[in-house]
Amino acid sequence: MPVSNRSAQRSAPRSPLRVAVLADSDTRWKWGALTARRLAPGHRLTGHLLRGRATPTARQLGEVGVRADRLTEVTCAEFLADIERERYDVVVLALVGGAVQAVLHGVRALWPDPAARPVIVTGYVGVVYEKLADGLLLRHGADLVLANSRHDAQRFRAVYEGVGADAGCVTETVLPFLGGAAYEPAGSRATTVVFAVQPSVPESRADRAYLLERAAGHARLHPDREVLVKLRSRPGEHTTHLEEQPYQRLAAKVPGGLPANCRLAYGNMGEVLDGADLLVTVSSTAALESLHRGIPTAVLTDLGIREALGNHHFLGSGCLASWDQLDAGLLPQGDPEWLAAQGVAPLATTPLATTPRAAGAGAADVAEAAAADPAGAAADDEDADVFAAARARLAVLLELPGLPPVAPYYTLTTAPRYLPGILARHHLAADGTPLPGAAREGAEPSRLRRRLRSHLRDAARGLYRHGVQRVAPLIRRMGEL
Numbered sequence: 001m002p003v004s005n006r007s008a009q010r011s012a013p014r015s016p017l018r019v020a021v022l023a024d025s026d027t028r029w030k031w032g033a034l035t036a037r038r039l040a041p042g043h044r045l046t047g048h049l050l051r052g053r054a055t056p057t058a059r060q061l062g063e064v065g066v067r068a069d070r071l072t073e074v075t076c077a078e079f080l081a082d083i084e085r086e087r088y089d090v091v092v093l094a095l096v097g098g099a100v101q102a103v104l105h106g107v108r109a110l111w112p113d114p115a116a117r118p119v120i121v122t123g124y125v126g127v128v129y130e131k132l133a134d135g136l137l138l139r140h141g142a143d144l145v146l147a148n149s150r151h152d153a154q155r156f157r158a159v160y161e162g163v164g165a166d167a168g169c170v171t172e173t174v175l176p177f178l179g180g181a182a183y184e185p186a187g188s189r190a191t192t193v194v195f196a197v198q199p200s201v202p203e204s205r206a207d208r209a210y211l212l213e214r215a216a217g218h219a220r221l222h223p224d225r226e227v228l229v230k231l232r233s234r235p236g237e238h239t240t241h242l243e244e245q246p247y248q249r250l251a252a253k254v255p256g257g258l259p260a261n262c263r264l265a266y267g268n269m270g271e272v273l274d275g276a277d278l279l280v281t282v283s284s285t286a287a288l289e290s291l292h293r294g295i296p297t298a299v300l301t302d303l304g305i306r307e308a309l310g311n312h313h314f315l316g317s318g319c320l321a322s323w324d325q326l327d328a329g330l331l332p333q334g335d336p337e338w339l340a341a342q343g344v345a346p347l348a349t350t351p352l353a354t355t356p357r358a359a360g361a362g363a364a365d366v367a368e369a370a371a372a373d374p375a376g377a378a379a380d381d382e383d384a385d386v387f388a389a390a391r392a393r394l395a396v397l398l399e400l401p402g403l404p405p406v407a408p409y410y411t412l413t414t415a416p417r418y419l420p421g422i423l424a425r426h427h428l429a430a431d432g433t434p435l436p437g438a439a440r441e442g443a444e445p446s447r448l449r450r451r452l453r454s455h456l457r458d459a460a461r462g463l464y465r466h467g468v469q470r471v472a473p474l475i476r477r478m479g480e481l
Contacts, residue, residue: 032094097138126285141408
């Protein structure tokens with residue numbers, strides 16, 4: 001196990017690394033926690049959920065299935081106070097770009113000089129098909145910016161080098177939740193079709209209703225097949241992206257209703273894919289999970305191949321298809337070269353552990369693991385290569401007596417108008433310090449006060465979600481009259 005940059009303060013035997021993950025949605029919590037597991041074996045994981053509109057519910061966290069030793073809901077300022085107090089070894093930021101930028105400037109304010117600060121890691125939860133430059137520059141300054149494929153790593157470095165920023169932080173890995181059993185064909189025909197829907201793609205009510213009706217039509221055309229409409233959230237919940245037109249509501253208005261062999265489904269995507277013979281989506285990251293397992297995968301072209309939909313990312317994949325083609329029996333197969341470039345080569349050619357495991361960071365650690373658990377070490381060795389560069393870089397940084405201050409590309413010199421607004425949204429001043437009142441000080445509030453605050457926050461989120469899903473569409477339709 002890598003030695004912490006505070007190793008001089010520790011007595012033998014070496015303690016497990018202390019890792020903190022800050023996430024702002026259910027999918028980002030999944031990415032952040034599993035990334036931490038891959039980077040630091042046997043770590044003590046402290047989870048933080050950034051308070052906001054997409055803060056996941058207990059049900060959503062349970063569906064993700066990744067637990068922390070401790071999990072709390074915090075503001076940006078409260079998180080900064082926690083990492084200063086607790087002195088974590090590694091901090092994983094699983095956030096939107098603006099929130100990452102705010103934390104980075106907060107970290108710089110805490111440690112403006114070389115110091116034994118935590119190693120900062122960030123990245124993306126899935127397909128990066130929009131706001132590439134904006135999102136990347138907001139993440140610049142982290143010690144490791146993880147890219148989910150060779151293709152992404154090349155694009156990330158090109159953006160940083162294009163503005164004269166240090167691109168050494170870009171490190172190629174894969175999505176940490178790729179795994180599961182390899183697909184075993186049930187013959188030449190699909191028996192279970194999974195339609196993985198997305199909260200905001202497509203955006204319009206008419207387009208979403210069309211896709212749902214086509215899924216229902218596919219079920220009617222093939223009564224021997226089961227069609228699962230895999231939903232991201234239940235009514236009243238939010239995910240990374242806003243969902244103004246929930247499929248649950250649209251399903252109630254499908255002409256003739258959903259057929260008996262077509263139903264709405266929830267649950268962990270990996271478990272849903274266990275029984276899938278065909279995955280259908282517009283541009284969900286679920287397509288990469290499906291392709292990695294060798295499951296026939298269709299990226300829909302019914303609404304066109306457009307940047308706004310994100311399906312342009314799958315050009316050359318061999319998976320672009322329409323519902324008409326699927327109705328006729330097409331089972332698209334991924335192109336091997338495209339899959340390799342995207343870091344999702346099928347399990348048959350690039351085996352990963354069935355469940356994501358935290359492989360060791362160095363030769364000594366692998367040897368220790370092998371002695372204790374030969375079978376587990378062998379499984380880790382199979383997937384070591386895809387995270388080896390990230391673990392090696394992390395190990396080097398943890399060995400240093402101190403780390404330099406984080407150096408984001410965006411400063412008051414490079415972005416004097418843009419940066420202050422980003423920091424203010426997270427209640428930070430232009431220098432990265434918390435604004436007055438941003439972080440609570442003094443005695444811990446009573447249990448009654450904590451419960452009252454929790455209920456008030458839940459009520460406020462409910463009102464916000466009601467406005468997004470009910471009031472906003474109504475006002476938009478009235479404006480079109």
